[in-house]
Amino acid sequence: MMSRSENWSHEFVELAENGRVGSELVSETERVRVWHIHSKPGDRLKVHTHVLDYFWTVHSSGKARNYLSDGTYVDVEYVPGDTKHFTFAEGERMTHSIENIGLTDLIFTTVEFKDSANMPLKL
Secondary structure, eight states, X not given: OEETTSOOTTHHHHTTTOOOOSSEEXXXXXXXXXXXXXXXXXXXXXXXXXXXXXXXXXXXXXXXEEEETTSOEEEEEEOTTOXXXXXOOTTOOEEEEEEEOSSSOEEEEEEEETTSSSOOOOO
16 A cells, blocks of 8 residues: 555556555465455555456445546445446456545455456466
8 A cells, every 4th residue: 555645646657567456365266366455544555457357345434536547536435345346348457546535444355257358467
């Protein structure tokens, strides 16, 4: 995680092929990668790219800012149990970074499916 006070816009170029979509890879099999994200207030997950079908589930309440590769951002409020699924066609991807802009720790589990239309990125 990085502090929001750091200049990090260069990450969208330098880390465009970063497949580390969480703070910690807790399990990997031939079929899935399971990630944990634990973000304290003010922390930001480095820029990373999703190419695999995946879903995330949040385990805590909080607020985050999702910075997208086109320079825009979206603020989102979470409650425990919120879950979102993503599917990527061949050649599709999403590059972004998430910053905890709330007052509480944010805790997520992300599960990637390695049998997706795209090959997994290197970790």
